[in-house]
Amino acid sequence: MNQSTNPSEVSLHAIDYWQVVKNRYGVILLTFLLVFMTALVITYVMPKKYESIAVVQVRPKGTGTQVIPGMTDNRGQESSMATFLPTEFAVIKAQKTLDAAIENLDLVNRWNTDLESVRRTLKGIVDAQDIRGTSLIEIRVRYNDPKDAQKIAKEVAEAYRERRNKLQADNANQALDELRKAVIVQEDAVEDKRKLLSQIIRTEGIIYSGDQSVFQGSRGFDQADDAESAARAYVTLEQDKIQLESQIETLLKYDGPQLMNYASGLSLPDNIIPVLLPQFQTAKREYEGMKSQGRGERHPMMISSAKMLEEMEKDLVEAVANLRETLKAKLALSQEQLSRLKTRMDLKEEEAIKGGIAAQSFVDAKNDFETAQRLLEQLKVKQISEEMQTRITEEPIIMHEEPMISGVPVSPNVTLNLALGAVVGMIFGVGVAFFLEYLDTSVKSLEDVERYLQVPVLAVIPKDVGVLYKQSGMSPDAEAYRILRTNIEFNRKNPEDNAITVVSGGAGEGKSTTLVNLAYICAQGGYTTLMIDADLRRPRLHTFFDINNSVGLTNYLTTELMLEDVILQTPVDNLYFMPSGILPADAAGILNSRRMSELIQDVKQRFDLVLVDSPPILGVSDASVLASEVDLTMIVVQHRKLPRNMLMRVKQAVENVGGHVIGVVLNNVDVRSDSQYQYYTSYYTYYAPAESQPMPTSSASQGATQPPSPRQSPRGSSSSSDDSKQDLY
Structure with missing residues (x-):
């Protein structure tokens, strides 16, 4: 069973990773540009260095002409040792070699510094390495002055050659002196042993022939036989x-x-x-x-x-x-x-x-x-x-290539640095994107909403959807709100629950736009729809219809105005609007009143659907009061904005005052870039308008048409309204 599901899981993970890259391509691009520009600036400000190379051949002692056939020099075996060339590298960079080059070039006076500083500088710029498979050594010098680099490389190679010659000559002379002493000592030893042998021959009367290895005529053998x-x-x-x-x-x-x-x-x-x-x-x-x-x-x-x-x-x-x-x-x-x-x-x-x-x-x-x-x-x-x-003169160091003055700097390597900057920038950008994705606890999918809130997602609203009633023709964005209207109808248990407040966790999540577009779609479907702007902190509904906000809900709640005085007809048929009115000092107190409850009950009888806009529920208590007054509460959540724990607090705040959450609207979703929502975009082409259609208008002016009377049927003409809903659903 597990083996059959593993391929799909791997594929899903790969899609998820690609989705993270697509969603955060801006962060990746910004990080890439920052790292790349940093590499570019560092490369630009780095000092230019020029390289000069001297190629020398090292000939260990004993590898020259063989003077006496059969005589081998054990010291020449150093050429076969694995440590020979690394040892010579160290000798080239040794203090005595560098001091000789410093003295020959008079670098202390030329650079106007002390000897120790010059030594440190030379140790940093002088390098030695072998040419693979040969006994050739490259003495490399990198310095910001190409002429100095050439002179230093030449003097270091010469100093190394002189030191090698001197050391080899000293070793040869010392070995020859010790050999002469050993010959003298051995001659004395041979003479002493000769005298001892002669004494034994005379004492024992042995007949001895010097060119034989045994003696003849000795009594020793006869005596042994007799015994x-x-x-x-x-x-x-x-x-x-x-x-x-x-x-x-x-x-x-x-x-x-x-x-x-x-x-x-x-x-x-x-x-x-x-x-x-x-x-x-x-x-x-x-x-x-x-x-x-x-x-x-x-x-x-x-x-x-x-x-x-x-x-x-x-x-x-x-x-x-x-x-x-x-x-x-x-x-x-x-x-x-x-x-x-x-x-x-x-x-x-x-x-x-x-x-x-x-x-x-x-x-x-x-x-x-x-x-x-x-x-x-x-x-x-x-x-x-x-x-x-x-x-015999034997040159241990042979110069094969004189150092030259370089005209092209070898450091910094612009191509390599920029390539590394690009690679590191891309890797770092992707890493930052995944790290931000790991830290991001906002809502990313329908499954997140349904898993944490245990309520359905009523609709997915695409990104950058405008006000529908201002758009000409048949906009494909309207289909998302038709889905929302349908899901609301089928998810409310009681058909009489027609008062719905729209809340959000924070400001700027698209709550008011969602309410206006939903009201417009419902009005188009034949519902007599009332919009109430109960956001007494920052009212916005009147701006969508260019309506005066001076008289409205607060005036009705605080005075003896009639309902007909505060409900206005919008340019859309079947769509009515109650502005917020003058902003009060105690908004929560006004909303939490008996007159507000009576208002809700009254408009429920007059309209098929009542949509109440409220302020963010986590910021003020107004939304909680409204959630307790209406029948249902719909939560608008902006995609990838509100953290999951905050979303759970929104639902908890509604339920704490006795409200009922009908569902969630996932707003501002980039369905074209987010692969898990791409099936929602199918209606964009399916419902694309074939030709322009005129925007619906009404012959009535603002305030000219009175709201439905409570004595009328709650949903207008009983036969026509019911038939309309049957056609819609």
Whole structure:
């Protein structure tokens, strides 16, 4: 649902904004002209400034000829830094650069001022900027004297060039001095390291070839190998000793057959148990075989076999004992060898450590010497490069464009200033218009009236509508009052409510003109209409008809005059008029009287419509008194004049005295410029007169025709009046 209504709302808002611009185009135009003229005056009074430009190329250090291939100047890397050009801009505008230009031009005496003022002036007129994508710098000087601008630009560029040359030369000389000192220090360091290396070679007896990176014939490497071999032999012998100890321990732990079996498994050169034990086991099996065959222990073969087994067992026991003694002897020998080898290994290890330390000292001294020597060579090459570079002339600043004397001022920019003034004026004018529209709480639309007053809008009266009865022909403006007449007829609940007072909140809202034109239209429609000028402060109705105002309402209320003496016939048929009469001192008191009430009741019986003009209701109390006397009250509101809260007070003032508001007439509306009222203009062309028609006149003169008698029908002839209203509505 919301999505479907958004486009119409946006369109309505755009129309509203355009309407604000149309309604307040005068304010916008005035504001635009004021801002534009201000810009024009400011541009005219601004002092003219002339610009002179010097274009120079900046060549950072190191970007010239490369003296020694492969040698780079790290200081030349500043050209690739993003801060290089901004730094040079600051150098151009620095105090020392400007002071040099001031001194060369003698600006203090020429301008007859002090040095600080000249410095401030130059800081304000000197500017520097780069040409995009290049190393070119534009030195710009803007001043009110074109010759001074040209001279200052030239001297600033020259001062900048001299400072750059001097700084670059000073830096190069300082760097060269420091490089020479570094070469001397490095030469001393190389000599010291050479002496240390020679001392180590002589002390350790090292054979060293200077063009090789290692030494030859040194004992250090042999000693390290001997120590490593001794350590390996010691480890092997120690493992053998541990094995012998384990074998002896096992021989001591076993007994009987287990001992025989274990001893037979030892692979030793003097071990005969592996031979004897199988023979003993074979003989024992034969003995057991004969025994199983039933031979007794006394059998000769059994006895012989038993003796042989006993001998063989003794041999085995003796062999085990011999094996044990052999192992013990070998263990003792192994321990003695291990002790001697331990002593030898410790000696070899100590010799290897000493040789390694000496070798390491040699290698370190040799590396230090070679590194120092290479560094010295690099420093010497650098020194030669710097000395040659210093002797080569390299211009860091190249002037590409000399400053010229300008004949055309660059400031103020008339076209730009006026264009900005026009744009700002238009924006400011539109802003003022919308701000005034925001502050404006007056009635702007029919919806405003109906929303705040809760009463209908009876008619919209166009702007600049004159007095209708004085216009010739069929005026299209009359249609608005015909609509008003119709709406009054259909919005009054009681047909007998025919006394209507016309009020407004303030003066000048068109109340009297609206009443006269409405009365004229009603009279044209066949209504016998009476206009009563009850505005006893500033009466105006008599001026519309050029009628004498000396006798009228006040005379009737304060004397015994008859009604026929104060009601006059106008040149329009069916239209009568009661002037205000002599202005009284107490207008409210006269109106708030019994005779005034009787007057209203009397004229209601005599006329079809009674229209009473009153003063502004918010200014005096007269209008409130009249609103309480008549049947209906019609409020006239001038478009875009009265604030909404004041309009609500008008209605409240009527209702507070018992009056009834029939509706509102929105007056003086510019229907041609205000889009929301443009549908009211359709009758302008529809009802445009085809040909001129004569203005209606009456044969009766002023005062010659008497007002209708109260004895007559209230609306003239009953048949003719009723038929006329039926035709009209």
